[in-house]
Amino acid sequence: MSLARLLEYEEALPEVRAVYDDIMKTRGVDWINNFWKALANDPAALKRIWENAKQVMAPGALDPLTKEMIYVAVSATNGCEYCTYSHTAAARRKGMTDAMFMELMSVVGLANETNRLANGLRPPVDPQFKP
Amino acid sequence: MSLARLLEYEEALPEVRAVYDDIMKTRGVDWINNFWKALANDPAALKRIWENAKQVMAPGALDPLTKEMIYVAVSATNGCEYCTYSHTAAARRKGMTDAMFMELMSVVGLANETNRLANGLRPPVDPQFKP
Amino acid sequence: MSLARLLEYEEALPEVRAVYDDIMKTRGVDWINNFWKALANDPAALKRIWENAKQVMAPGALDPLTKEMIYVAVSATNGCEYCTYSHTAAARRKGMTDAMFMELMSVVGLANETNRLANGLRPPVDPQFKP
Amino acid sequence: MSLARLLEYEEALPEVRAVYDDIMKTRGVDWINNFWKALANDPAALKRIWENAKQVMAPGALDPLTKEMIYVAVSATNGCEYCTYSHTAAARRKGMTDAMFMELMSVVGLANETNRLANGLRPPVDPQFKP
Amino acid sequence: MSLARLLEYEEALPEVRAVYDDIMKTRGVDWINNFWKALANDPAALKRIWENAKQVMAPGALDPLTKEMIYVAVSATNGCEYCTYSHTAAARRKGMTDAMFMELMSVVGLANETNRLANGLRPPVDPQFKP
Amino acid sequence: MSLARLLEYEEALPEVRAVYDDIMKTRGVDWINNFWKALANDPAALKRIWENAKQVMAPGALDPLTKEMIYVAVSATNGCEYCTYSHTAAARRKGMTDAMFMELMSVVGLANETNRLANGLRPPVDPQFKP
Numbered sequence: 001m002s003l004a005r006l007l008e009y010e011e012a013l014p015e016v017r018a019v020y021d022d023i024m025k026t027r028g029v030d031w032i033n034n035f036w037k038a039l040a041n042d043p044a045a046l047k048r049i050w051e052n053a054k055q056v057m058a059p060g061a062l063d064p065l066t067k068e069m070i071y072v073a074v075s076a077t078n079g080c081e082y083c084t085y086s087h088t089a090a091a092r093r094k095g096m097t098d099a100m101f102m103e104l105m106s107v108v109g110l111a112n113e114t115n116r117l118a119n120g121l122r123p124p125v126d127p128q129f130k131p
Numbered sequence: 132m133s134l135a136r137l138l139e140y141e142e143a144l145p146e147v148r149a150v151y152d153d154i155m156k157t158r159g160v161d162w163i164n165n166f167w168k169a170l171a172n173d174p175a176a177l178k179r180i181w182e183n184a185k186q187v188m189a190p191g192a193l194d195p196l197t198k199e200m201i202y203v204a205v206s207a208t209n210g211c212e213y214c215t216y217s218h219t220a221a222a223r224r225k226g227m228t229d230a231m232f233m234e235l236m237s238v239v240g241l242a243n244e245t246n247r248l249a250n251g252l253r254p255p256v257d258p259q260f261k262p
Numbered sequence: 263m264s265l266a267r268l269l270e271y272e273e274a275l276p277e278v279r280a281v282y283d284d285i286m287k288t289r290g291v292d293w294i295n296n297f298w299k300a301l302a303n304d305p306a307a308l309k310r311i312w313e314n315a316k317q318v319m320a321p322g323a324l325d326p327l328t329k330e331m332i333y334v335a336v337s338a339t340n341g342c343e344y345c346t347y348s349h350t351a352a353a354r355r356k357g358m359t360d361a362m363f364m365e366l367m368s369v370v371g372l373a374n375e376t377n378r379l380a381n382g383l384r385p386p387v388d389p390q391f392k393p
Numbered sequence: 394m395s396l397a398r399l400l401e402y403e404e405a406l407p408e409v410r411a412v413y414d415d416i417m418k419t420r421g422v423d424w425i426n427n428f429w430k431a432l433a434n435d436p437a438a439l440k441r442i443w444e445n446a447k448q449v450m451a452p453g454a455l456d457p458l459t460k461e462m463i464y465v466a467v468s469a470t471n472g473c474e475y476c477t478y479s480h481t482a483a484a485r486r487k488g489m490t491d492a493m494f495m496e497l498m499s500v501v502g503l504a505n506e507t508n509r510l511a512n513g514l515r516p517p518v519d520p521q522f523k524p
Numbered sequence: 525m526s527l528a529r530l531l532e533y534e535e536a537l538p539e540v541r542a543v544y545d546d547i548m549k550t551r552g553v554d555w556i557n558n559f560w561k562a563l564a565n566d567p568a569a570l571k572r573i574w575e576n577a578k579q580v581m582a583p584g585a586l587d588p589l590t591k592e593m594i595y596v597a598v599s600a601t602n603g604c605e606y607c608t609y610s611h612t613a614a615a616r617r618k619g620m621t622d623a624m625f626m627e628l629m630s631v632v633g634l635a636n637e638t639n640r641l642a643n644g645l646r647p648p649v650d651p652q653f654k655p
Numbered sequence: 656m657s658l659a660r661l662l663e664y665e666e667a668l669p670e671v672r673a674v675y676d677d678i679m680k681t682r683g684v685d686w687i688n689n690f691w692k693a694l695a696n697d698p699a700a701l702k703r704i705w706e707n708a709k710q711v712m713a714p715g716a717l718d719p720l721t722k723e724m725i726y727v728a729v730s731a732t733n734g735c736e737y738c739t740y741s742h743t744a745a746a747r748r749k750g751m752t753d754a755m756f757m758e759l760m761s762v763v764g765l766a767n768e769t770n771r772l773a774n775g776l777r778p779p780v781d782p783q784f785k786p
Contacts, residue, residue, distance in 0.1 A: 001785050003253045003350050004364070034254035035245070042364035048710060049245065049371070052703060056237045061230035066197055067238050070204045074242035076513030077208050079341050079603050082249040083242065084513060085260040088527050099192035102528070102566035105513045106187045107198050109573070111205035111214070113506035114166070114180065118213040120469030120477060120498045122134045123165035129216040130656050132654050134481050135495070173495035179576060180502070186572060207382030210472050210734050215382060219658050233659070233697035236382045240704070244375035251338030251346060251367045261525050263523050265612050266626070266776045296778035297769070304626035310445060311633070311769065317441060318761045323754035328721055329762050335725045336766035339732050341603050344773040345766070347784040361716035368711045369722050373729035373738070376690070376704065380737035383659045385689035391740040392394050396743055397645045397757070427647035428638070435757035442638065442764070449630045454623035459590055460631050466594045467635035470601050472734050475642040476635070478653040492585035499580045500591050504598035504607070507559070507573065511606040514528045516558035522609040600775030608775060629775045637768035644731030644739060644760045 006037035016040045019050050026054060033086060065094040073108045137168035147171045150181050157185060164217060196225040204239045268299035278302045281312050288316060295348060327356040335370045399430035409433045412443050419447060426479060458487040466501045530561035540564045543574050550578060557610060589618040597632045661692035671695045674705050681709060688741060720749040728763045 009020055009032065019040075020032050039046045057067050068091035075083035088101070096104075140151055140163065150171075151163050170177045188198050199222035206214035219232070227235075271282055271294065281302075282294050301308045319329050330353035337345035350363070358366075402413055402425065412433075413425050432439045450460050461484035468476035481494070489497075533544055533556065543564075544556050563570045581591050592615035599607035612625070620628075664675055664687065674695075675687050694701045712722050723746035730738035743756070751759075 001253065002255060003251065003346070003786060004360075006254065031259070033257045033259070035249055035252075038252040038254040039248065041360060042368065044710065045364060045368050048707060049248070052241060052707065053245070055699065055703060056234075056241045061228060061234045062200075062238070066200070067234075069193075069197070070201060070235065070238045071242045072513065073201045073204050074208050074239055075246055076509050077205050078243065078246045079508075079512045080246035080249055081515075082254060082256055083246050084515065084527070085256045087242075088513075089260040089262075097192060098528075098565060102569060103187075103192045103198075104201065105510055106566065106569050107193075107201045108205055108513060109506040109510045110183060110187045111202045111218075112209065112509045113502040114184070115206055115209045115211035115214050115472075116469050116505045117170065117180070117498055117502045118166055118211055119472045120134065120465065120481075120501060121166075121169040122132065122474075122477065123137060123169040123213060124133060125213055125216045126164045128162070128164070129220040131220075131658060134477070134655055135491075172491060173499065175579065176495060176499050179579060183572060183576065186568065203382065207378050210377075210381045212384075215384065215658070219382075229659075229696060233700060236379055237697065237700050239382060240375040240379045243378045244371040246341075247338050247374045248367055248371045250341045251334065251350075251370060253343075253346065262527055264776060264778045265524055265608070266622075266778070268778065293783070295781045295783070297773055297776075300776040300778040301772065303622060304630065306448065307626060307630050310448060311772070314441060314445065314765060315769070317437065318758075318765045323752060323758045324724075324762075328724070329758075331717075331721070332725060332728045332759065332762045333766045335728050336732050336763055337770055339729050340767065340770045342770035342773055344778060344780055345770050347780045349766075351784040351786075359716060365711075365716045365722075366725065369717070369725045370729055372707060372711045373726045373742075374733065376708070377730055377733045377735035377738050379694065379704070380690055380735055383657060383690075383693040385657045385659070385661065385693040385737060387737055387740045388688045390686070391688070391744040393396055393744075395645060395647045396739070397647070397753075399647065424652070426650045426652070428642055428645075431645040431647040432641065434753060435761065438757060438761050442641070445634060446638070449627075449634045454621060454627045455593075455631070459593070460627075462586075462590070463594060463597045463628065463631045464635045466597050467601050467632055468639055470598050471636065471639045473639035473642055475647060475649055476639050478649045480635075482653040482655075490585060496580075496585045496591075497594065500586070500594045501598055503576060503580045504595045504611075505602065507577070508599055508602045508604035508607050510563065510573070511559055511604055514526060514559075514562040516526045516528070516530065516562040516606060518606055518609045519557045521555070521557070522613040524613075596775065600771050603770075603774045605777075608777065612775075629772055632775060633768040633772045636771045637764040639734075640731050640767045641760055641764045643734045644727065644743075644763060646736075646739065 002034065002038050004038040004041045006034055007040040008037065012040060013043060015043045016046060019043075019046050022054075023050060035082065035086065065091065065096060068094055069096060069100070069104050072104060073111075076105070076108050077112060133165065133169050135169040135172050137165055138171040139168065143171060144174060146174050147177060150174075150177050153185075154181060166213065166217065196222065196227060199225055200227060200231070200235050203235060204242075207236070207239050208243060264296065264300050266300040266303050268296055269302040270299065274302060275305060277305045278308060281305075281308050284316075285312060297344065297348065327353065327358060330356055331358060331362070331366050334366060335373075338367070338370050339374060395427065395431050397431040397434050399427055400433040401430065405433060406436060408436050409439060412436075412439050415447075416443060428475065428479065458484065458489060461487055462489060462493070462497050465497060466504075469498070469501050470505060526558065526562050528562040528565050530558055531564040532561065536564060537567060539567050540570060543567075543570050546578075547574060559606065559610065589615065589620060592618055593620060593624070593628050596628060597635075600629070600632050601636060657689065657693050659693040659696045661689055662695040663692065667695060668698060670698050671701060674698075674701050677709075678705060690737065690741065720746065720751060723749055724751060724755070724759050727759060728766075731760070731763050732767060
């Protein structure tokens with residue numbers, strides 16, 4: 001029950017098809033997931049977000065698997081269901097094992113716990129932590 | 132202006148000192164940061180959270196630097212000032228370069244953006260993403 | 263699977279019926295949505311929240327459509343499923359087009375992204391921004 | 394550096410003064426805290442929010458101290474600095490001891506941790522939990 | 525559709541069974557809820573989180589019902605579906621009435637409202653609130 | 656105390672200066688705010704985020720003032736201090752009056768309140784709200 005129509009390849013405008021083609025080619029898959037089909041209602045936004053994602057998630061100072069696990073960490077913290085499923089699947093495709101996933105969740109849980117202890121107890125930031 | 136008194140080593144109970152000693156030994160430092168000094172008002176909680184942190188942040192299926200960067204990602208997402216400063220400092224000590232930090236932030240930014248696009252557009256989770 | 267019983271008009275106390283009548287009259291509809299039926303378990307809360315909503319969402323310095331879009335922006339940011347569906351429907355009834363909805367989502371996404379970049383990079387607030 | 398002017402009693406309109414008087418009388422204090430002085434730029438909002446607060450925080454099925462601690466729990470979870478300071482102070486005035494405050498924080502920390510473990514691992518809700 | 529396999533008692537390792545047994549004994553129930561079955565994929569994390577939960581939720585300066593209601597407050601604030609269902613059920617088992625639940629929700633709603641008013645209006649913290 | 660060095664125009668690389676020039680020209684100002692100076696440590700990210708911002712915040716189906724107010728709504732909801740100051744200043748430059756700002760805050764507060772009531776009471780989404 002999407003709040004935006006899911007635009008299929010067959011009915012899409014040429015500029016949308018061009019992005020869909022690039023998504024499938026970049027990822028080596030033959031289908032488009034629903035996030036992009038919803039975003040395609042605004043072709044400029046589709047192109048912008050996809051190009052952001054392609055640039056940000058490419059290998060660089062961090063490897064792609066680390067980036068996907070950071071994505072999962074943020075998505076679980078925010079409680080985004082769609083993003084948790086899609087980026088956990090992506091991280092698994094890039095090599096995340098069961099043990100890595102469980103450890104990732106432990107770090108996410110701990111960070112969320114201590115974030116709130118710090119927010120509630122309000123200790124001042126130690127000068128040693130300041131750059 | 133902490134909401135809990137910051138307990139210094141000199142005035143601390145033996146069970147608090149034992150945790151402080153373990154923190155300094157584990158981290159190879161000679162000082163205790165304010166988070167633990169605030170938490171020390173509840174010695175059982177201090178011991179519990181520290182032992183959690185020690186277990187979760189130890190090397191395992193993920194390396195310690197990756198874990199620190201995940202911690203920073205969660206802290207920036209939650210807007211926790213203390214945790215952002217302390218875990219960014221910790222990640223730098225463990226080898227995070229400027230380029231890695233900036234890329235980490237780009238992933239965190241992108242994930243927060245697409246989390247809300249998914250929350251607003253509400254595309255259904257694709258069956259391909261389900262385990 | 264509501265965590266509070268959904269109170270139907272027929273079984274409701276007179277003070278609940280009075281609020282239900284006012285909701286239907288104010289909105290020009292002949293049904294009550296589930297949010298109010300759940301809240302009706304506390305008639306004083308039902309009356310209080312409804313009167314808040316009626317006061318806040320009335321035309322004033324901002325027009326009702328702008329207010330509904332702000333409501334959707336907050337609901338998507340918080341990931342509240344019920345509120346995203348109900349206020350997107352309300353915004354559409356008040357004139358939000360597909361193009362407006364997609365642009366709204368782009369702003370929400372961008373703001374969530376830059377919020378976390380600012381939270382992570384921690385630039386000081388420029389004096390020029392201070393009132 | 395408030396983003397809204399802080400309206401002092403002396404310069405306030407009669408309807409604002411009436412709310413200020415009621416706040417001071419209800420709380421048994423002789424000063425107005427900055428939150429209300431900022432909100433007073435919209436006298437209708439000041440009156441609405443204050444009357445909500447008075448109704449919600451009054452003794453009922455829950456006692457006022459429990460309500461203040463719930464307020465602190467939400468404020469620490471959201472990372473709201475102003476609200477954490479003001480409601481921790483209010484809870485202390487109503488009898489919250491150091492031990493209660495530290496336990497409260499432990500529950501808040503644990504709940505934030507397990508919330509994210511549940512968001513990331515996505516176990517289905519057990520039928521036994523459904524009302 | 526859990527993202528982690530749900531480990532049943534019959535197939536579990538002895539150290540997992542030991543935690544399951546302790547959960548059932550501590551709570552006086554004869555079944556294990558899905559959260560623990562998902563967490564059991566990392567037996568060390570299962571044991572750690574369960575022992576945290578047992579320590580934090582035990583009677584102390586706060587009674588167990590107050591602690592469960594604080595848990596519900598945090599879970600509703602974070603929008604964690606699983607935790608809201610499970611801890612609302614737990615709070616009801618410990619004596620939370622309908623009236624208490626509705627009042628709890630009113631406090632949670634008010635706190636979330638005023639948290640954002642404070643975040644947006646940015647009044648400075650009054651010196652009187654500082655410890 | 657920024658966690659990333661603030662790069663001044665004089666010391667910046669040509670591709671950073673080109674973005675700075677475009678920011679100043681687009682906004683009709685003669686200074687660069689600290690957010691961009693921090694982001695400039697990653698020139699590709701600086702360019703990407705700025706071009707996103709320019710595209711998203713341009714007039715379209717929504718006018719620029721409405722977009723800035725939505726930005727403020729999200730920033731106050733997330734508790735992002737920097738973004739709240741900078742986008743409130745931007746909204747004021749684009750014509751937001753005191754009355755509009757106070758009404759905006761009332762909507763943000765109400766939406767955050769009802770989001771949590773919906774999250775806690777969990778009424779099912781009414782079929783009438785589904786597109």
